[in-house]
Amino acid sequence: MAESADDRLRLLIERIERLEEEKKGISDDIKDVYNEAKATGYDAKVMRIIVRLRKMKPDDRREQECVVETYKNALGLD
Amino acid sequence: MAESADDRLRLLIERIERLEEEKKGISDDIKDVYNEAKATGYDAKVMRIIVRLRKMKPDDRREQECVVETYKNALGLD
């Protein structure tokens, strides 16, 4: 036959490898932005927190922040 | 000789395995506490956040919370 099982497997693997390279490139780009931000004086760690918060649905986020406050108060945290 | 290299390696591996079992037991205990808390009506996810916050040095924590607030304001978050 024109295409052996071995070739099929190889093609799948190679597609994955190409995609992983692309992904790696983007990860590097993200790292660059954080470094650029840090060089400008921003706190990268906090920026990561912000990105996470913005991923949440606003209502969920506010709800959670509220519960966190409650628990902090219960424990005398802050 | 009394103790072959093979035995030495085996003993090291077995010590690691014993320790990993202990660790697993404790992880399960922690999980139990969270489940108990959840059954009592507490929000386990928020509890995890609290545990993380309490691990930080209070000054660092307050400093970070402050920067988070600043960035949130800058982005109109909240």
Added chain:
Amino acid sequence: MAESADDRLRLLIERIERLEEEKKGISDDIKDVYNEAKATGYDAKVMRIIVRLRKMKPDDRREQECVVETYKNALGLD
């Protein structure tokens, strides 16, 4: 001034968010390839192992495989 600090921060965050979306898209593509492979009868877990092995330098890989064999023999594994 034309560009406030707030805008600068916002732009950085938005660049990160765009890049993370792209990255997410590629991750999904990779997942799709694995699913396609699985549907064809391949073992996705083993494919992941293969991808990892192909990432290594051939000499390093062979060297490591050799040491693994040695340790397995020492422990009567296999």
Added chain:
Amino acid sequence: MAESADDRLRLLIERIERLEEEKKGISDDIKDVYNEAKATGYDAKVMRIIVRLRKMKPDDRREQECVVETYKNALGLD
């Protein structure tokens, strides 16, 4: 009442914190064993692989190793 909700939450949190300390202690012990092994000339990375292999059911392990071989051959790996 004798025990307020705040106390209940605090007690749960403190139990978790104690357990996490124990867990951390064991993790450190494990690290120590790997370091001791390394000092004796063993390859810690390979030891981790061995530990993982020994966790698997022997039949599953052999089956998987077999499929890995097959795929490696299909790709001319080795």
Added chain:
DNA sequence: ATTTTAGGAGTGCAAC
């Protein structure tokens, strides 16, 4: 049954 979520392990980077 599918999809999300958390914990753990491993890897690589970075700072010291």
Added chain:
DNA sequence: GTTGCACTCCTAAAAT
């Protein structure tokens, strides 16, 4: 160079 930190991956549990 080594220690710690952060990101990724993967497995397993959980919720829907």
